[in-house]
Amino acid sequence: MQKTVPHAAGLHRASLKKLHDLDAALELMYYGWRGMTLAADQYLATVGLSRPHHRILYVVARQPDVSIGSLIEILGISKQALNRPLNLLLERKMLTSKRSPEQHRSKLLRLTEAGKRTEQRASDYERKVVSEAFDRVGPRGAAAWMAVMGAIADNN
Amino acid sequence: MQKTVPHAAGLHRASLKKLHDLDAALELMYYGWRGMTLAADQYLATVGLSRPHHRILYVVARQPDVSIGSLIEILGISKQALNRPLNLLLERKMLTSKRSPEQHRSKLLRLTEAGKRTEQRASDYERKVVSEAFDRVGPRGAAAWMAVMGAIADNN
DNA sequence: TTCTAAGGTCAATATAGTTGACTTTAGGAT
DNA sequence: ATCCTAAAGTCAACTATATTGACCTTAGAA
Numbered sequence: 001m002q003k004t005v006p007h008a009a010g011l012h013r014a015s016l017k018k019l020h021d022l023d024a025a026l027e028l029m030y031y032g033w034r035g036m037t038l039a040a041d042q043y044l045a046t047v048g049l050s051r052p053h054h055r056i057l058y059v060v061a062r063q064p065d066v067s068i069g070s071l072i073e074i075l076g077i078s079k080q081a082l083n084r085p086l087n088l089l090l091e092r093k094m095l096t097s098k099r100s101p102e103q104h105r106s107k108l109l110r111l112t113e114a115g116k117r118t119e120q121r122a123s124d125y126e127r128k129v130v131s132e133a134f135d136r137v138g139p140r141g142a143a144a145w146m147a148v149m150g151a152i153a154d155n156n
Numbered sequence: 157m158q159k160t161v162p163h164a165a166g167l168h169r170a171s172l173k174k175l176h177d178l179d180a181a182l183e184l185m186y187y188g189w190r191g192m193t194l195a196a197d198q199y200l201a202t203v204g205l206s207r208p209h210h211r212i213l214y215v216v217a218r219q220p221d222v223s224i225g226s227l228i229e230i231l232g233i234s235k236q237a238l239n240r241p242l243n244l245l246l247e248r249k250m251l252t253s254k255r256s257p258e259q260h261r262s263k264l265l266r267l268t269e270a271g272k273r274t275e276q277r278a279s280d281y282e283r284k285v286v287s288e289a290f291d292r293v294g295p296r297g298a299a300a301w302m303a304v305m306g307a308i309a310d311n312n
Numbered sequence: 313t314t315c316t317a318a319g320g321t322c323a324a325t326a327t328a329g330t331t332g333a334c335t336t337t338a339g340g341a342t
Numbered sequence: 343a344t345c346c347t348a349a350a351g352t353c354a355a356c357t358a359t360a361t362t363g364a365c366c367t368t369a370g371a372a
Contacts, residue, residue: 026192074171127176127181154169
């Protein structure tokens with residue numbers, strides 16, 4: 001008999017009976033998120049980081065000189081939850097933090113070159129997955145995907 | 157001064173500078189997943205359940221008489237991780253478990269009527285979000301969304 | 313009777329978060 | 343100078359969801 005091989009979730013993507021028209025869509029959302037982040041997460045693991053670190057790097061890359069408080073709001077987590085991954089990134093010199101000249105109360109976060117490289121590589125893995133999928137459906141299909149996702153995202 | 161109101165993640169969906177063409181797509185995937193599951197998670201919380209319970213109910217609804225081992229493979233988690241939510245659902249009489257007549261080794265899981273109701277309500281919240289989004293883009297847009305998500309999901 | 317597959321359970325650990333209760337740092341107001 | 347406050351930092355306890363490893367039970371098959 002064969003050894004039981006650990007199964008990745010997703011192997012049975014198409015195996016479930018569909019009770020409703022939209023069941024396939026629900027499953028695609030689930031496996032789509034996994035599919036998009038899988039390669040990035042694997043890369044991040046090789047450099048000792050994970051999703052929360054990537055989220056921080058992603059935001060700081062797109063909003064340089066963001067304050068800690070703003071970062072907390074954007075990420076939607078508590079400052080205690082931010083603390084560990086943020087400090088790791090500072091220790092690893094992926095981020096710098098300094099008081100601003102005029103607003104000494106708040107600190108400004110920036111990516112170092114190493115931080116930029118790591119953020120780019122991780123995000124590139126995700127963009128690559130999306131890009132290849134978009135290529136298969138053309139610009140109109142990509143636009144439709146964006147429109148659907150926007151409507152779903154704004155549902156709350 | 158106003159009290160600081162706890163911010164839900166997602167309030168700043170459009171606020172980040174876009175460094176790349178596909179950054180908007182990455183963010184839409186993140187917020188799309190949130191948007192689709194938000195209402196369902198809120199409903200589940202009112203009945204003392206959460207996402208892992210829903211995943212179990214969802215799979216058993218679509219594969220009645222599934223064995224514990226198959227369920228583990230489909231969900232992609234360890235049996236220890238399955239144990240707690242599964243037992244809760246059995247205690248709450250949302251699931252039944254019995255040995256099959258011919259294959260006494262494995263147990264067969266089924267939803268009770270209460271389990272079916274809960275599964276349907278939770279999944280309905282998700283389907284409603286997707287359905288409304290599909291309505292905005294028409295059948296061709298919906299098909300394109302499915303094609304893109306399928307390509308992304310199968311990337312691994 | 314012994315072997316094995318399926319299931320069940322316990323313990324320790326990891327990750328990613330929470331709330332509450334502080335302290336520190338630094339600027340602003342009186 | 344002193345007090346007040348905003349922003350940041352820290353410590354502790356807790357929750358939820360997962361992991362691995364070790365072990366036990368149930369029940370059919372050789």
